[in-house]
Amino acid sequence: MEQLDQCPLLVTLKATSNALIQIPNLFNAILLNELDLSVNSLTAFDDMSIGSWLPFLTHLKLASNGLQELSTIKLPMLNELDLGFNQISGNDK
Numbered sequence: 001m002e003q004l005d006q007c008p009l010l011v012t013l014k015a016t017s018n019a020l021i022q023i024p025n026l027f028n029a030i031l032l033n034e035l036d037l038s039v040n041s042l043t044a045f046d047d048m049s050i051g052s053w054l055p056f057l058t059h060l061k062l063a064s065n066g067l068q069e070l071s072t073i074k075l076p077m078l079n080e081l082d083l084g085f086n087q088i089s090g091n092d093k
Helices: 004-007
Strands: 010-016 034-036 059-061 080-082
Touching: none
Parallel strands: 010 034, 034 059, 059 080
Antiparallel strands: none
């Protein structure tokens, strides 16, 4: 997935069931509108991994990973967020 930074016209990325442990570098994929990373081994995501530099992202699927917490992310066009079957717990602070 190292070559994704050379795909600036990428609109959809479906990388399910790939045992990914981190979100791929998508900094050049500013046109991306659908990102499906379901059924991987991700434990976290934040503004640096999926940030406001994806202004057209409308669908983000992170179901069935190992996510344990949510960070604030700015995705102004987001319509669908799937976080099902993770290990997210409430903030105890």
